[in-house]
Amino acid sequence: xxxVLLLMKLYLVMTAGILVLYVIRHYIFTLARVFxxxxxxxxxWAGMAKPTxxxxxxxxxxxxxxxxxxxxxARTSFDLERLQVIPxxxxxxxxxxxxxxxFARDHAWCQPFHRKGGLGGKAAALLDVMPRVKGDVIxxxxxxxxxxxxxxxNLVAPFGDPEIxxxxxxxxxxxxxxxxxxxxxxxxxxxxxQTNQQxxxxxxxxxQFGGTVGGMRRSALEAVGGWDQYMxxxxxxxxxxxxxxxxxxxxxxxxxxYEEVVENWAARRKQVRRWALGHxxxxxxxxxPLVANPNLGFWEKLDGVLLLSIYFVPPLTLLAWLxxxxxxxxxxxxxxxxxxxxxxVATYFTVGNFAIFFEIGVAIALDGNSKRLRLLPFVFGGFMxxxxxxxxxxxxxxxxxxxxxxxxxxxxTPRFR
Amino acid sequence: MSLSQNTGRGRIPLHRSVRYVRFxxxxxxxxxxxAVVTTGLxxxxxxxxxRTYGWVLEGLLTWAGVPFEQGTPDQLGFxxxxxxxxxxxxxxxxxxxxxxxxxAGLFLALVVWRMPKIPFPVSAWISLLGVLLVVCTLVxxxxxxxxxxxxxxxxxxxKVTVATALIYPWLWGGLIGVLPLPATRVFIWGAGAWAxxxxxxxxxxxxFLALARAAGVLWLPLxxxxxCTLMDCFVFIIAYSRALEPAGREWxxxx
Numbered sequence: 001x002x003x004v005l006l007l008m009k010l011y012l013v014m015t016a017g018i019l020v021l022y023v024i025r026h027y028i029f030t031l032a033r034v035f036x037x038x039x040x041x042x043x044x045w046a047g048m049a050k051p052t053x054x055x056x057x058x059x060x061x062x063x064x065x066x067x068x069x070x071x072x073x074a075r076t077s078f079d080l081e082r083l084q085v086i087p088x089x090x091x092x093x094x095x096x097x098x099x100x101x102x103f104a105r106d107h108a109w110c111q112p113f114h115r116k117g118g119l120g121g122k123a124a125a126l127l128d129v130m131p132r133v134k135g136d137v138i139x140x141x142x143x144x145x146x147x148x149x150x151x152x153x154n155l156v157a158p159f160g161d162p163e164i165x166x167x168x169x170x171x172x173x174x175x176x177x178x179x180x181x182x183x184x185x186x187x188x189x190x191x192x193x194q195t196n197q198q199x200x201x202x203x204x205x206x207x208q209f210g211g212t213v214g215g216m217r218r219s220a221l222e223a224v225g226g227w228d229q230y231m232x233x234x235x236x237x238x239x240x241x242x243x244x245x246x247x248x249x250x251x252x253x254x255x256x257x258y259e260e261v262v263e264n265w266a267a268r269r270k271q272v273r274r275w276a277l278g279h280x281x282x283x284x285x286x287x288x289p290l291v292a293n294p295n296l297g298f299w300e301k302l303d304g305v306l307l308l309s310i311y312f313v314p315p316l317t318l319l320a321w322l323x324x325x326x327x328x329x330x331x332x333x334x335x336x337x338x339x340x341x342x343x344x345v346a347t348y349f350t351v352g353n354f355a356i357f358f359e360i361g362v363a364i365a366l367d368g369n370s371k372r373l374r375l376l377p378f379v380f381g382g383f384m385x386x387x388x389x390x391x392x393x394x395x396x397x398x399x400x401x402x403x404x405x406x407x408x409x410x411x412x413t414p415r416f417r
Numbered sequence: 418m419s420l421s422q423n424t425g426r427g428r429i430p431l432h433r434s435v436r437y438v439r440f441x442x443x444x445x446x447x448x449x450x451x452a453v454v455t456t457g458l459x460x461x462x463x464x465x466x467x468r469t470y471g472w473v474l475e476g477l478l479t480w481a482g483v484p485f486e487q488g489t490p491d492q493l494g495f496x497x498x499x500x501x502x503x504x505x506x507x508x509x510x511x512x513x514x515x516x517x518x519x520x521a522g523l524f525l526a527l528v529v530w531r532m533p534k535i536p537f538p539v540s541a542w543i544s545l546l547g548v549l550l551v552v553c554t555l556v557x558x559x560x561x562x563x564x565x566x567x568x569x570x571x572x573x574x575x576k577v578t579v580a581t582a583l584i585y586p587w588l589w590g591g592l593i594g595v596l597p598l599p600a601t602r603v604f605i606w607g608a609g610a611w612a613x614x615x616x617x618x619x620x621x622x623x624x625f626l627a628l629a630r631a632a633g634v635l636w637l638p639l640x641x642x643x644x645c646t647l648m649d650c651f652v653f654i655i656a657y658s659r660a661l662e663p664a665g666r667e668w669x670x671x672x
Contacts, residue, residue, distance in 0.1 A: 027592075034596070035440040170434070194434070253434040265537035321545075321642050322552050328565050328638040329556045339494035346580035351588055357654045358592060365596075365664035367433050376658035380651055381538035388541045 005331055008323045015320040020348065022313060025306055026355035029199035030362050039202045041167070041252040042158040046150075049160035053152065054084045054135030054218075058125045062143035063094040064415045065260065069145055070103050070110060078152040080109050084134050087143075089114045090125040122211065123234035127227040139215035144260040144415055146174060147213075151255055155215060158250035165220035165247025166238065168197065169213035169255030175416065178263050183375050184382045185261040185268075190367055191360035194253065201251035205303035209242075209249050211235030213257040220247050231285075233278025236308075240286040243304065244293055263416040269389050271413050276311045276393035283308040314390040356383075438597055448594025451604070452586040459583055463496045467579070470619055471499050477623035483630055488568040493576050500572040503626050508633035509554050510561045518635065519558075522550030549639050557635055567629045570637045571622060578618045581649065585611050593660055603660055610656030617652055 055073060059066050066087065073085055087100040089112055097114050104110040113129045126140075137159050141147060151169065158164045170193040176186035201207045209216070211234060221227075224241040231237040239249055262268045290296070290304045357376055364372050459466060478485050478501075488500030509515035525547025529540050557563060589607040625640040 031595075034438045036437065038435045038437050040435070198434075256434070269537055318545075322548065325549050325552045325638040325642050326556050328641060329553060329563050330560060331564065342493065342576060343580040343584060346577040347584045347588075351581065351585075351650055351653050353650050354588075354653055354657070357650075357657065361657060361661050362596075365661055366436050368436075370662045370664050373658040373662050377651060377654045380654065381542075384541045384545070385538040388544060 005327070008327055011323055012320055012327070015316050016345075016348065018313065018316065020352070022306065022310075023348075023352050023355040025303075026196075026359050029196055029203075030355075030359045032203055033195045033199040033366070034362055036199075036202050040254070041201065041250045042160060042164075043154060043252070043254060045160040046153045046157040049156065050079075050082065051136040051156060051159060052082045052084070052134060053078065053137045053139060053156055053215075054086060054133045055139045055141060055152070056086050056088055056126060056129060056133070057141050057143055058088045058090055058122050059092060059096050059100070059143045060090040060120075060125075060412055061092045061094045061096060062415065063092075063096050063099060065144045066096050066099055067103060069141055069143055069147070070100065070107075072146045072148070073141075073152075074107060075149055076147070076152045077149050078156070082135075083109050083152070085110045086129055086132060087112045088125050088129045090122075091115055091117065091120070119229050121229065121232065121234075123227045123231055123237075124229035126234070127229050130226065133218065136218055137215055138218050138221065140212050141257070142212040142259065145212060146258040148257065151213075151257055154252055154255040155213075158252065159217055161250075163248050164217070164250045165242040165245075166209040166216040166249045167214050168207055168209050168249060168251050169257055170194070170197070170253050171210065171213055171259050172256050173261040174258035175260050175263065178416075180375075180378065181265060181268060181382075182261050182263055183372070184379055187360050187364060187372060187375060187379055188382070189261070190363040191356070194363035194366055195359045197251045198253045200303065201253075203299075205300055206239070206243060206307055207249045207251035208307060209235050209239045211238075212259075213255065216242070217247075220245075231278065231281060232274060233282050236279055236282040237285065240282065240290060240304065240308070243296070243300075244286075244289055246295055260416060262413060265385065267414050269385070272386050272389045273393045273396075274413075276390040277397055279308070279311045280394060280397050283312070311390050312394065314387045315394040318387055318391050440595070444597075445591075445595050447600075448590035448603075449587075451594070452590040455586040456583055460496070463579075466582075467497070467499055467575075470575075470578070470615060473616065473619045474501065474623050477620065478626065481623065481627055483623075483627045485626065488571060491572050491576070493579055496579060498572060498575045498579060500568050500575060501622075501626060502566070502568040502571070503630040505567055505629045505634045507557055507561055507563065508635050509557045515554060515558045518554040519551060522547045522554055526551060546639065546643065549642060550635075553635050553638055563634050565637055566634065567626055567637065570629070570641065571626065573641070574618070574622050574625075578615065582611065582615060585614070593657065596661070596664065598660065598664055602663060606656050606660035610653060610660075613656070614649060614652050617648070621648070 057066075057069055070085070070087065076083070085107075087104075087110065089097040089100060097112070100110070100112045104112050111132070113132055115125055115128050118124055118128060137156055139152065139155055155167050155169055158167045171189055172193075173182060173186045173189055176182050197207050199205075216238065220242060221238070224238070224245050224247075227234055228237055242249065262271055287305065287308055290308065291301060293301070296304070357379065360379060361373060361376055364370060364376075475485070483503060486502045488502045491498040491500065509518050526544050527547075529535060529543045529547065532540065535543075586607070589603075589610070593603055593607070621640070625637065628636045628640070
């Protein structure tokens with residue numbers, strides 16, 4: 001029994017250590033974003049580099065939104081002579097194919113690709129469409145996105161730097177005012193992009209390519225082996241494959257694109273579960289090569305490790321709470337007798353987890369929509385929901401690994417427009 | 418490239434993406450002085466503050482008709498930490514009780530989780546309660562005489578409360594004081610959050626002791642995990658969000 005108790009206490013200490021690392025990381029990001037002068041992602045170069053661009057828009061049963069993204073792209077300020085847009089109709093059973101074909105009849109730069117079979121998932125669809133891609137730079141938009149007039153130019157500008165392999169823009173919900181969930185997701189997006197991604201770019205760490213409102217150099221994509229159709233989070237996978245080969249990911253905070261966030265908790269749960277599964281899958285694949293990579297600096301590696309491991313934190317936390325409940329009943333002397341250490345531990349347990357809220361709060365203030373701050377406490381509810389969903393995803397991944405399955409099932413996000 | 422532009426019709430506000438805040442050492446130093454003073458005041462008046470807390474707590478217990486006794490005081494550094502005790506029992510020491518609690522825990526954890534009508538965050542909270550209930554039932558079933566008594570619980574709770582209250586001004590000053598916000602607002606919301614935190618903790622401790630007497634020792638760890646680690650953060654976030662509210666356009670870089 002003593003050994004079990006000791007192991008449990010060691011587990012709690014280890015979990016607390018990991019959580020403290022994340023807390024420090026969030027505080028550093030937030031303070032860096034607030035106080036360090038802004039780093040533009042090469043926007044002064046916009047229009048100078050003249051690459052040809054292919055925009056891929058994967059669509060699986062997107063009849064409700066597919067024309068919106070194409071009509072928005074039709075208004076782009078980017079030179080249409082150098083632009084190819086490929087709506088990737090991925091095994092749709094609704095009117096998506098018919099609608100994009102109708103649109104393409106009036107717009108020569110729009111060249112739909114219809115995919116009738118094969119594996120499900122975005123990466124599989126992107127893999128199949130690659131032989132049709134003509135551009136030097138590939139940009140990706142999800143079907144529910146509404147790119148602004150100058151967005152393509154802003155996203156293409158960083159590719160003037162030969163070190164940049166991929167670029168990521170900022171995602172802004174367009175249906176944020178719909179209900180409490182969409183308002184909370186709006187806050188989360190603000191924190192994730194305005195503070196977190198921007199700070200990582202500013203500090204020379206690892207901004208993440210998010211698979212939409214972004215793109216990559218085609219030569220870089222080919223150099224790292226192209227899309228892997230078995231990866232659920234093809235964006236995270238690509239970020240780390242590019243990083244391993246020495247490419248950088250640029251984050252363009254000013255390149256804002258509107259998206260439609262999910263409007264009910266059931267859809268949100270599915271979405272988080274998919275992200276968690278994909279991210280954990282990428283973590284298992286890239287963790288070791290990342291740590292062993294001799295070409296990356298210490299801080300890049302540390303940020304990469306923390307980014308890859310982020311979806312393992314909720315199950316660790318949940319288990320730590322259960323272990324704490326057990327230990328409190330069996331052996332209540334959890335805290336060391338030293339007053340100084342106790343104060344540190346107590347503070348961590350009470351307000352330590354505040355870091356993520358600090359990040360979101362600052363992002364909202366920077367965005368200038370400070371009335372939205374009144375909703376910040378409700379993010380707590382979303383946090384709890386994600387805790388359980390991600391823990392469930394971790395068990396699902398473990399089960400699929402034990403069964404020897406090579407990939408996990410893909411769920412489509414429903415549309416609400 | 419200039420980040421702001423003057424078109425001859427006045428300066429165009431900076432795009433929200435490029436805003437940042439000038440760090441001023443004076444602002445940080447000022448708030449750290451406030452933190453030193455307020456922490457010092459808490460240390461100097463520690464006996465009076467813990468006594469006031471005790472009066473509130475004992476008043477609540479008396480009002481609710483919960484008999485209690487003073488526990489053995491403990492120390493946190495040189496600060497004397499009071500404690501309270503209530504008679505309690507182990508509700509799962511007998512088989513029917515154990516089965517009832519285990520059943521309730523499993524019901525909450527499994528059935529509520531699958532009910533489609535309940536909003537997902539609510540079902541997540543209830544599920545957490547259910548899982549913790551199952552863990553506590555199993556532990557108390559195997560170990561009928563728990564070492565985690567209401568007195569130990571109250572002492573630990575008080576230590577956490579005192580420690581958090583002491584370090585609170587530093588967090589508030591260091592994290593919010595550095596931001597360009599009106600000083601009076603930061604101070605008022607900071608003091609309000611501190612007082613709310615203390616009062617909220619006293620109310621919860623009274624509830625938990627009453628629950629320990631009425632429903633057994635089983636509830637103490639649940640109260641500690643759910644109450645201590647999560648709800649204090651919640652109070653802090655509410656105050657933080659209200660203190661930060663006037664921030665916005667003034668966060669632009671000076672021209």
